[in-house]
């Protein structure tokens with residue numbers, strides 16, 4: 296039987312140069328800058344004031360709504376400032392500046408919970424919410440919201456997204472190897488909350504060591520018969536929710552709908568580990584694994600990073616940039632966010648710090664489409680990126696909307712494959728922004 300996958304997509308090089316490097320703790324900075332908005336949904340408001348002393352894991356940001364996640368101190372010390380600061384998403388965001396006292400004093404509230412078997416679904420959901428868990432693949436959707444589907448969408452399957460299909464990134468790969476039991480425990484916790492019969496861990500076939508290790512762990516532990524390891528063909532964007540669901544359980548999520556519409560919930564590998572740690576240690580999400588990588592960094596690494604550490608500090612710890620480094624991206628090269636400056640804090644959604652050199656930076660051109668059809672072949676959403684791009688180029692945003700621009704999830708496969716180097720996803724993203732603004736109005 297062939298490996299499981301979806302229709303469309305591209306096969307960029309893997310460039311997993313950090314795959315064999317174990318996770319090491321990053322240096323904890325003298326000051327962290329923790330933004331009060333780190334999730335899809337509402338931001339938080341400060342739960343502390345300037346001058347307050349805080350401990351590691353203490354609540355410092357209270358959510359302003361249900362679709363939001365609390366924020367916790369990543370060091371112990373003193374709150375010295377609350378003010379807007381650079382943010383990976385673009386505009387400055389209110390942030391809490393904590394001067395590190397170097398003591399790493401843990402907050403007294405960080406205590407282990409009961410074992411999973413003794414926790415109810417409601418208790419588990421509350422643990423996820425209070426720990427500030429969000430999707431760690433980069434989407435940062437609050438985990439407790441995903442764990443609260445409406446009654447009309449009962450969930451039968453939870454899928455752990457361990458595809459890590461973006462080139463260069465290896466944070467999830469290392470967690471599969473180094474925290475195998477926690478990945479499984481997190482999955483079991485999600486299954487229990489959702490009353491799901493089946494769990495799936497989907498791993499791409501370019502991680503044979505992780506496949507072997509997870510497979511062994513599942514075989515050795517009693518009671519895991521309802522958890523299946525699904526080996527996926529290494530293809531981008533295999534880790535996108537809809538593609539992962541199609542490949543693993545063969546269901547199609549309708550346009551505009553969420554995975555729960557087909558009775559499935561996806562969770563990222565890092566989120567599963569964070570859930571396990573929230574149960575076992577009472578640990579909120581104040582640190583995460585970040586892959587610092589690319590031809591533009593001197594010593595690539597997989598680092599366990601405290602939220603609020605500045606990216607420039609991480610780059611410095613990894614030996615600094617090479618002389619020919621030209622572009623900084625937070626996340627992977629396909630869907631990551633290009634940054635104008637490294638003076639920006641790592642947040643819950645920062646999976647990678649990628650430095651590219653002149654050689655890898657694609658130069659776009661506004662030359663006519665040569666009608667080769669390649670972008671249409673690779674679009675996993677079965678859109679017509681050539682047409683969408685042309686509409687936007689001509690300023691026909693309404694036509695782009697009618698042609699399904701809002702169904703594009705900006706995977707960038709079309710741009711990657713286009714021999715004319717047309718900035719297709721950039722155009723579509725622009726149109727989506729305009730359409731969303733108009734709809735809001």
Ligand code: SF4
Pocket residue numbers: 673674675676677678679680702703704705706707708709710719720723
């Ligand atoms: S149109 Fe959107 S979904 Fe389709 S390939 Fe391009 S970026 Fe991906």
Ligand code: SF4
Pocket residue numbers: 663664665666667668669670671680681684712713714715716717719
């Ligand atoms: S890949 Fe580029 S050149 Fe080919 S059809 Fe699409 S937009 Fe046109």
